[in-house]
Amino acid sequence: MADGSAPAVLRLEGVAKDFGEGEACTRVLHGVELTVRRGEFAALIGPSGSGKSTLLNIMGLLDRPTVGKVFVDDRETGTLDDDELARYRGRTLGFVFQFHHLLPEFTALENVILPMAADKGRLDATMQECGEALLNLVGLGKKLHAKATQLSGGQAQRVAIARSLAMNPRVVLADEPTGNLDTQTSDEVFALLRDVNRRQGVAFVVVTHDSRLAERCDRIVDLVDGRIVSDRPHQALR
Amino acid sequence: MPFEWFVAIRYLREGRAQTALILGGTTVGVAVLVFLTALISGLQRSLVAQTLSSQAHILVKAPERLARPLPLPAGSAAADRVEKTPDRIRSIEQWQQVLDSISRMPGVTAASPTAAGAAFASRGEASKSVAVRGVDDETYGRVIEIGPKMKAGRFKLDGTSAIIGSVLADELGVGVGDKVRLTTPEGRGDVFLVAGVFDLGNRDVNERWVLVPLRSAQTMLDLPGGATSIDVKVADVFAAERIAQEIERRHGLAADSWMKVNEQLLVALRSQSASSYMIQALVVVAVALGIASVLGVSVIQKSREIGILKATGATTRRIERIFLIEGAIVGAVGSVFGGGLGTGFALAFANLARGPTGEPIFPVDLTPGLFAAASIIAVATGTAAAWFPANRAARLDPAVVIRYG
Numbered sequence: 099m100a101d102g103s104a105p106a107v108l109r110l111e112g113v114a115k116d117f118g119e120g121e122a123c124t125r126v127l128h129g130v131e132l133t134v135r136r137g138e139f140a141a142l143i144g145p146s147g148s149g150k151s152t153l154l155n156i157m158g159l160l161d162r163p164t165v166g167k168v169f170v171d172d173r174e175t176g177t178l179d180d181d182e183l184a185r186y187r188g189r190t191l192g193f194v195f196q197f198h199h200l201l202p203e204f205t206a207l208e209n210v211i212l213p214m215a216a217d218k219g220r221l222d223a224t225m226q227e228c229g230e231a232l233l234n235l236v237g238l239g240k241k242l243h244a245k246a247t248q249l250s251g252g253q254a255q256r257v258a259i260a261r262s263l264a265m266n267p268r269v270v271l272a273d274e275p276t277g278n279l280d281t282q283t284s285d286e287v288f289a290l291l292r293d294v295n296r297r298q299g300v301a302f303v304v305v306t307h308d309s310r311l312a313e314r315c316d317r318i319v320d321l322v323d324g325r326i327v328s329d330r331p332h333q334a335l336r
Numbered sequence: 337m338p339f340e341w342f343v344a345i346r347y348l349r350e351g352r353a354q355t356a357l358i359l360g361g362t363t364v365g366v367a368v369l370v371f372l373t374a375l376i377s378g379l380q381r382s383l384v385a386q387t388l389s390s391q392a393h394i395l396v397k398a399p400e401r402l403a404r405p406l407p408l409p410a411g412s413a414a415a416d417r418v419e420k421t422p423d424r425i426r427s428i429e430q431w432q433q434v435l436d437s438i439s440r441m442p443g444v445t446a447a448s449p450t451a452a453g454a455a456f457a458s459r460g461e462a463s464k465s466v467a468v469r470g471v472d473d474e475t476y477g478r479v480i481e482i483g484p485k486m487k488a489g490r491f492k493l494d495g496t497s498a499i500i501g502s503v504l505a506d507e508l509g510v511g512v513g514d515k516v517r518l519t520t521p522e523g524r525g526d527v528f529l530v531a532g533v534f535d536l537g538n539r540d541v542n543e544r545w546v547l548v549p550l551r552s553a554q555t556m557l558d559l560p561g562g563a564t565s566i567d568v569k570v571a572d573v574f575a576a577e578r579i580a581q582e583i584e585r586r587h588g589l590a591a592d593s594w595m596k597v598n599e600q601l602l603v604a605l606r607s608q609s610a611s612s613y614m615i616q617a618l619v620v621v622a623v624a625l626g627i628a629s630v631l632g633v634s635v636i637q638k639s640r641e642i643g644i645l646k647a648t649g650a651t652t653r654r655i656e657r658i659f660l661i662e663g664a665i666v667g668a669v670g671s672v673f674g675g676g677l678g679t680g681f682a683l684a685f686a687n688l689a690r691g692p693t694g695e696p697i698f699p700v701d702l703t704p705g706l707f708a709a710a711s712i713i714a715v716a717t718g719t720a721a722a723w724f725p726a727n728r729a730a731r732l733d734p735a736v737v738i739r740y741g
Contacts, residue, residue, distance in 0.1 A: 160647060160735040181651040188649015195738060199644045203350035213648035215339040265649065 104135040106172070107268035107301050108157060113166035115152055115324075126152050127324040129166070134269055137299045139292060141312040144321035150305045151273060153321060157303065158271045159187040171268055188217050192262030192270040192300075194291075196277040198254035200246035206233060206257045207242040213264045232260040236290060252283035259290060263300065270294075272304045276311065288314065340654055343645075344661040351634060358630045358666050359673070365623035366674020366714050367681060369616050373706055374682040376612045378699040380605050384573060387598055390536035390545075392479050392567035393576040395597075396438065396583055397590045398426045425453050427562025434587055435566055443570050443579050446478035449563035451553040455518045455525070457500070457546055459508045466504065467544045468518060470553020479569045482534050482547075488512045489532025493549045498528035501542035502535040518546065524556050620717050623670075627663055627721035635659065635725045635732075642729050643737035656730040663722025664715050671714035675707050 115127040126149045134140060134157075144150050155161040156168060159175055168175050170190050178186060200209045210229040215221045233242055236256040246254060255275060262270045272291065276284035288311055295302050306312050320328040348355045428434055431449055439447045451470035456463050473493040477483055483491045487502050489512040498516065500508075510516055510530050519525030528548060535542055554560055568583075568591075570576050576593035583591040595602055635642070642655055679702055686696040 155735040158647070160738075181653065184646060184649055184651045187647070193647050199640060199738065201641050201644065203346050208346075212339075212343075212645065215342065216645060216648060216650040216654060218339070219654070220338050221342055261648065 104137055106133045107136050107170070108132075108134040108303075109169040109172075110157065110163075111167045111169070113153075113156060113163040113168065115149070115156060115161070116164040125164075125324065127156070127163070130324075130326055132157075132319065132326065132329070134301050134303055136268070136301055137295070138301045138317060139295045139315050140301075140303050140317040140319055141315035142303055142305045142319050142321060143307070143309070143312050148321045149324040150321055152324075154271055154273055154303070154305055157269075158191055158193060159183050185217065188213055189265055190268050192265070192267035194255070194258050194262050194270060194272040194275045196274040198246075198251070198258040200249075200254055200257055200261075202246045205243045205245055206238060206249065206253075206260075209246060209257055210260045210264050213261060217265060228264070229260075232263055233257070235263075235294070236260045251279055252287060255279065255283075255287050256290060259287070259294065263294065263298070267300060269301045269303060272302060274305055274307065276306070276308065284308070284311070339650075340657040340661055344658045344665060347634070347638070347658070348662055348665060354630050354634055355666075358627050359670055361626040362623055362666055362670025362714060362718065363673040363677060365619050365717075366671050366710050367677035368619045369710050369713065370675055370678025370702075370706060371681045371685075372612055372616060373710075374678070374700040374702050375685065375698060376608060377706075378686075378701040380608065381701055382699045383601070383605070386537060387601060388573065388594055389485070390480065390538045390541040391594055391597070393570045393573055393594050394568035394580045394583065395592050396428070396434070396566040396568060396580075396587075397564065397592075398428045399588060399590050425557055425559065425564055427451075427559050427564060428566065428589060431563040431566065434589065435563075437587070438566060438568055438583060441579065441582065443572065443575055444568055445571050446475065446569040448472055448475035448479045448567050449550060450476070450565045450567055451550055451557055451559050451562060452564050453520065453553070453557040453559075455520045455546070455556070457504065457508060458517045458519065459510055459514070462508050464504060464507055465544075466518070466546045468520075468553055468556065469545060469547050470550040470557070471547055472550050473547075476547075476567065479567045480536075482536070485534050485536055487533045487535045489530070491532055491534070493531070493547060495549070496526055496528050496552060497531035497549070499532040499534055499547040500530055501545050502533050503539060503543040504546070505530070505533045507543070516546075518548070518556065520556055520558075522558065524558065526552065526556060528552075620713060623714075624717050624721040627666055627718055628724055631659055631662060631722050631725040632728070634662075635729045638729075639732055639737040642732050643734040646732070646734040647738060652730040655732075656726045659722050659726035659729055660719055663718035663720075663726075665718070667715040667718025668711070670718070671707075671711040674714065675710055678710070 110130050110132040113127055113130040114125060116123050116125050118124055130153060142150055142154065152161065156163050159168065159170065170186065175183060175186065201212065204212065207229045210232050211221060211225045214225045214228065230242060233239055236259055238253060238256055241249065241253060249257065275291065276287050279287060291302055291304070294300060304315065312318055317331050319326055435447055435449055438444055448471060453468055455466055455468040457466045471493065473491060477491055491499060493499065505511060508516060512530055512532060514530050515527050516530060517525060517527050554562060570579050577595045580591040580593035583589065645655060682700040682702060685698055686700045689697040691697055
């Protein structure tokens, strides 16, 4: 769990986001201020259409805000061009999606290695070792060479978690990572995320509709109609 | 291994049906390219070789004499038509120096003097109108390869020996060792011993040509020490016209290249080449469209994966390169398979029909240059065709495709 003195790894200043133009222009985020500190495990909750995914995309540098600034590791990212942004994103942020989105043509190990190879521009033996270590960490040491299509939903999501950690990120952004899993597998995957958070000090922001899982986070950020209406530590932690 | 190559090769390997489809299309395209080019260039080479078997690449002659009307006194009338001067057989002035100069010109491989004129060849009561060509067998043999085309005897001229065409030999009923009399219209003549019979593959030449030693022809045609023409051979047959023009400019003589003499043949060859290029261009376009459409579908199918790659740090350039490399690989592999298939077709076609001498009726030209060109075209086409899908992939918005596919 992070304390208030831990350094900020992700900071949003007055972030707003518009979609459409002219009369059809719709503002989906309104002046969002948010700071994620190292080692934090935060839940982002809110009803459908509240702007959670848009906010997550902006935090993940997949989308740019219409207004406001996004800092990752104290670096303002608005001045970076698309390729610089892609490289910076790859080096500082990890993603876990609702559907694992593994590349089906590749093995579990290759899926984990790809972000490293994309960053360096080539594959090498050290990446292989690193990938194996990450798959061991998520309990899939025996599935290194299984194709993504040969894995169960839970296993595939574990590989996706290992992939998100490949570049040793400051923050992992998880968009309903258990939304497509049964309750037991959901609990296992969530436990894995928490374990990685505690052992490696990586900050997590998890979007979830599951209040049961949200209650297991250190902090709960509630987004309604594009505004943060509450940002509180979990009750048990107060 | 570079990241882009790793992903591109895997995409091609795993996309079995799609890869087989574009590879099949490229293979067939390259095969058509190789087959058509080999066949057309083989046919053209054979046609040109056949045309030049009895013809010098350039024929240098004395310039045509022009009538020069005398200046008329003022007030007198003159006819408005100037008659052409009747041209008799004339020697090229200073032909030895001209021959020496032409022989040393770049691109010229051989040059030989000829003293040519009309005569009658007779044996017994049979008499035929012929073209007497007095040549130096050594240099003339370098300009027109008669040696390998001898049906009987040898291509060797000395004293009063003569080499005659196969049709003339049949018509006069003579063979090697027989004698024929050659008489010019002016009544000069001599008896010659037939030393050989040639077949240059041209009926008119085989019926009319009688080759005799240069000195004998000079005497018979009343051209003491003269030569009516210089026959020239050049290294590049299609440079003949340019060299002929250079000879005209340097020596003020008339120089006719085979290209000028056979203008209709050249037009036909050019038309044949143009239609072949058109077919090949259409094949290349069809292959390019095939590659572009299949890779385009692949980009649509892989949109989400491309989004994930971008989300995890792959830049737009890396994504673009993955698909360009896929196109290049398809072109390269297709050129290998297509080259083999095209070669197989070409050889099978060449073996399909053969002439009486065993030579293929449809000769094919399979050269390393052809395969190199086909490979370059295939790789360039594959890469160019992949540009549009690659560009589309690179422009995909990861946030959108990850969410909506």
